[in-house]
Amino acid sequence: MITYEWLYILTGGFFLVWSLLSLRDAKWGNAAFWGLLAASFLFGSHLSDFANGVLVLALVGIAGLGLLKRSDPATTTLEERQAHSDRLGNRLFLPALIVPLTAVAGTLLYNYTPLSESGLLAERRETLILFSLGTLIALTSAMLWLRPPVLAAAEEGRRLLDSIGWAGILPQMLAALGAVFALAGVGDIIGGIAGAIIPDGSIFLTVVVFALGMALFTMIMGNAFAAFPVMAAAIGIPLLVEGYGGNPAVIGAVGMLAGFCGTLMTPMAANFNIVPAALLELKDQNAVIRQQVGTALPLWVCNVVIIYVGAFLLWS
DSSP states (O other), X not given: OBOHHHHHHXXXXXXXXXXXXXXXXXXXXXXXXHXXXXXXXXHGGGSOHHHHHXXXXXXXXHHXXXXXXXXXXXXXXXXXXXXXXXXXXXXXXXXXXXXXXXXXXXXXXXXXXXXXXXXXXXXXXXXXXXXXXXXXXXXXXXXXXXXXXXXXXXXXXXXXXXXXXXXXXXXXXXXXXXXXXHHTTHHHHHHHHHHHHSOTTOHHHHHHHHHHHHHHHHHHHSOHHHHHHHHXXXXXXXXXXXXXXXXXXXXXXXXXXXXXXXXXXXXXOHHHHHHHHHHTTOSOTTHHHHHHHHHXXXXXXXXXXXXXXXXIITTO
C-alpha cells in the first residue's frame, strides 16, 4: 500500500538533492538548511518529539542568522530561455497541466471503479498521492520532451527555492502551528466567546462569525490551514455542524476559501505576497496585497452566502 510515508521519502529526496548541490557550491547555510529539512521528511516519523523539536529549532536558527543565501547555478541563459519561449510558446505549460489532470482524473478513476478495492492507495489519501504521481509524470514528460541536461530540473528548482528562502516552508510550519493551537484549547476559548456573543438560533450570524474568524485568523497566522483547526473546533463543528446540522463538506470547503481571502490580504503569508514582490523587485513590498484586496473582499462575501445557502438551506 502506498501511504504518506512514501511521499515523505520522495519529498525528502528532493530536498537532499538540493542540499548536496548547495554543498558542492560551498553554500554551507543552504546545504545545512535543506539537509535538515530533508532529514525531517526522511526520518521525522522515526524520531522522538524532542528530536524533531531540536531539528525545527536548528532550521529557525539558520534562517534567523541569515545564513541562507541566493544561489545562481549554471542553468540556461536568458537568450536560451527566450529562444525556447519563441519556439514552443504556450505549449511549455502542457507538462504542468499533467499534475492537476492526474490528481482529479486519477482520484475519480480510483474511487469510482473496482480499483478502489485493490487497496493500492491509503484510504482518504488518494488525491495527494496521485498529485505527487502527477508531478513525477510531468517532470519525466518535460525531460523527455525538452531534453535538458540531467541536473537541469534540480538546479532550476534550487535556484527558485533559494530565491524564496525560508519562506518556502512557511505553509508547513504554520499548518503545524494550527494543530498546536487546537491541542492547546484555543478553539474552545474562542468557541466560548462566540457562544456568548451570538444569539441562540442565529444561523446566519454564526456563519458570518465563522467566515470572519477564518479570514482574521488566517491574516494573523499567515495560513488558512493553521486557522482552520482553531475555527473548526470553536465554531465550525460544535455550532454549525452539530448545533445546526449544517453540511460539513460545504462548511469545511468554503470555510477554507474564506480563510484564503485572508491570505490575499496579509504580509504574514510571506510566500504568497511578500516573496513575489521581492522576486519581481517591486519597490512597494505590499504591492501584491494591494492588488488582491479588491478580489478578497467580494469573494469573502460570496463565501458567506455559499456557506449559508449550501450548508443549511439546500442541505435541509
